[in-house]
Amino acid sequence: MKPIEYVTSLDEWYQSQGFPPYRWSQFDSSPWTPFDKPLGEARIALVDSAGIFRDDQEPFDPWAVNDLSFRRIPVDTPRERLKLHHNYFDHRDALKDINCIYPVDRLRELAEEGTIGALVPEAITLGMGRLYKRTALQQETVPKIVEILKEQGTDAALLVPA
Amino acid sequence: MERVKPPRSAFVNFPLGRQCGKPNDPELQKSILKDALDLLTTATRPGEIRHLPFEWGAPFDWKNFMQDLAKMLEEEGTEMQEWKPKD
Numbered sequence: 001m002k003p004i005e006y007v008t009s010l011d012e013w014y015q016s017q018g019f020p021p022y023r024w025s026q027f028d029s030s031p032w033t034p035f036d037k038p039l040g041e042a043r044i045a046l047v048d049s050a051g052i053f054r055d056d057q058e059p060f061d062p063w064a065v066n067d068l069s070f071r072r073i074p075v076d077t078p079r080e081r082l083k084l085h086h087n088y089f090d091h092r093d094a095l096k097d098i099n100c101i102y103p104v105d106r107l108r109e110l111a112e113e114g115t116i117g118a119l120v121p122e123a124i125t126l127g128m129g130r131l132y133k134r135t136a137l138q139q140e141t142v143p144k145i146v147e148i149l150k151e152q153g154t155d156a157a158l159l160v161p162a
Numbered sequence: 163m164e165r166v167k168p169p170r171s172a173f174v175n176f177p178l179g180r181q182c183g184k185p186n187d188p189e190l191q192k193s194i195l196k197d198a199l200d201l202l203t204t205a206t207r208p209g210e211i212r213h214l215p216f217e218w219g220a221p222f223d224w225k226n227f228m229q230d231l232a233k234m235l236e237e238e239g240t241e242m243q244e245w246k247p248k249d
Contacts, residue, residue: 001221003175007165009224030167030209035202042202087240089178090230094232097185106182106191115196158195159168160182 018063037117037155044111045120045154046075047145048100049127050094051086056108060125062087063098066133068141070126073106076120088129089162101162120152129162167209172198176218178227186205190216 015021035042040083051060053071061067062085074084082098084091094101104123111119124145131137149157163171174181174194180239183191205212235241 001175001217003173004222004224004227006224009227017173026165027167027231032169032208039199039203042197044199050212078217084178088231090227090234091179093180093185099188099191100180100185103191103195105180106188106195109188110199112190116199139175156249159196162179162181 004090016052017097034154039116040114041117042119042155043118043153045149045152045157046102046104046107046123046160047149047157048102048123048125048160048162050084050125050160051128052084052098052102052125055081055083059083060085060128062128063130065130067128068126068131068133068137070124070141070145072124075108075121075123084151086128086162094162101160103160107158117155120149120154122148122152124148163211169208170201170205170210170212171203172212172214172237174214175224176216177230180218 008019011021016092052073053060053075054073057071057073058069060071062068079098082102084098084101091095091101098104102123102125104119107116107119110116126145155158163173176183178189183194194214194216197212200210201210
């Protein structure tokens with residue numbers, strides 16, 4: 001089955017309402033760092049853009065524009081303390097099982113089974129959409145996240161878009 | 163993903179909101195993660211997008227996406243934000 005062309009469909013939908021075209025990020029090349037560890041020894045970090053936060057943290061606002069903030073969520077946070085504020089995809093399945101978009105329990109199991117070396121103690125969530133300040137995201141927000149991941153001995157980050 | 167070109171990426175052709183798997187199906191979810199993480203040790207060229215072989219099992223398209231969203235908003239009693247372009 002052909003994947004949905006989200007970018008084209010979103011462009012059509014918003015432009016039909018009178019918005020100027022969104023300048024989607026486009027890069028000419030892809031960065032590369034060789035990965036030399038066996039997966040079973042790798043410390044993996046979860047970075048997720050699903051608008052998830054813990055009940056004692058500042059909520060994500062689904063109507064925000066240019067929200068460059070991120071949350072650090074301990075991966076052993078009980079499910080009932082996790083909140084999801086995102087109204088731009090059908091999140092009903094995610095409310096039944098958060099792992100549909102935030103696979104924290106499965107990653108913990110993979111670590112217990114030895115498939116991965118470890119799941120890094122904090123997951124990072126960010127990215128509520130309608131982000132126009134791409135330069136700030138790349139030059140200010142991301143280096144902070146990278147520092148946090150490095151402090152926790154991350155070998156590789158798994159980015160889950162939502 | 164083709165525009166952004168992450169160094170290694172895996173694509174699962176599931177509806178948005180279920181890209182890591184179906185709810186309460188831990189085996190499927192773990193398989194997806196394992197296949198995605200496998201790229202770390204098996205990808206050889208930057209920008210590869212590996213299409214994972216999982217099938218959702220029912221067709222879905224942009225119209226379904228919008229309909230599901232509308233149903234969800236109705237069930238939850240919230241509304242789609244009315245964004246208006248600045249004049």
